[in-house]
Amino acid sequence: MTYTELQNISYQSLKGILQFPSLDTPMFWPIILLVVFITMSLLTFFREVGRDGKGNMLSSLAVAGYLTTSLSLAFTFLDLIMYQVVITIFVISLVFQVLFMLTKKD
Amino acid sequence: MAITSFREIWVSFILIGLFIFSMISFIALMQDKNNVDDSILENEIINNTFNKLSQNLTILENNTQTQRQSFESEIPERGFGSLIIFSIVGVTQKFTALLIGIFNIIIVLPASILGISPIVTSALGSILLVSLVLLGWRVYRIGS
Numbered sequence A: 001m002t003y004t005e006l007q008n009i010s011y012q013s014l015k016g017i018l019q020f021p022s023l024d025t026p027m028f029w030p031i032i033l034l035v036v037f038i039t040m041s042l043l044t045f046f047r048e049v050g051r052d053g054k055g056n057m058l059s060s061l062a063v064a065g066y067l068t069t070s071l072s073l074a075f076t077f078l079d080l081i082m083y084q085v086v087i088t089i090f091v092i093s094l095v096f097q098v099l100f101m102l103t104k105k106d
Numbered sequence B: 001m002a003i004t005s006f007r008e009i010w011v012s013f014i015l016i017g018l019f020i021f022s023m024i025s026f027i028a029l030m031q032d033k034n035n036v037d038d039s040i041l042e043n044e045i046i047n048n049t050f051n052k053l054s055q056n057l058t059i060l061e062n063n064t065q066t067q068r069q070s071f072e073s074e075i076p077e078r079g080f081g082s083l084i085i086f087s088i089v090g091v092t093q094k095f096t097a098l099l100i101g102i103f104n105i106i107i108v109l110p111a112s113i114l115g116i117s118p119i120v121t122s123a124l125g126s127i128l129l130v131s132l133v134l135l136g137w138r139v140y141r142i143g144s
Helices: A014-024 A028-052 A057-077 A083-102 B006-033 B044-073 B086-114 B118-142
Strands: none
Touching: A014 A028, A028 A057, A028 A083, A057 A083, A057 B006, A083 B006, B006 B044, B006 B118, B044 B086, B044 B118, B086 B118
């Protein structure tokens, strides 16, 4: 497979450079968002476990959902991802956020 | 733990509806202001959901107000082994009206001036009205 090289792209602004990985690997930015989501949720969960002795995975997933939705929104400003990806991320994060809100805290 | 009371589940779902509405509004507004070509509202399902949610939240207060008026216009009947004092019924009706008046001053007036969406005040108003109806019913039943 012949990969696109940097000198072969005509649109060399910040937007063009950031879009460069997506030319050959369209899933690049969605995978970055997935990594951010997993990292953030596990980071907050284990931080809570380390501090309090127990963690709430649902709240960690909800917080990571907020972050990933915001990042995906920022990515759309630069045309890095398509709106279908934003909707998928939004709906997945919404599920965790709604479940967290419906969970009664004692 | 599961939610068991009607009031809790009502308030939770109203707030969740408001939350979803605000999230979709925020994303759509930011995309529109930043000239994004593919807005999420181009998706038919999201667009329909957003419009339906907006309509439901807008008419929420009117629907609740109708139910409150219906509740207040009903004359409670004595059940077996129960006692209804009709002055209590009057007190409940008059004082709920007073609370709604104060709500209009402390919530609706600042919200109008600060430019908060009528949907938010509608949702908050309906939560207040349902709470008042349930509290009125509680007063009829057990007198407190």
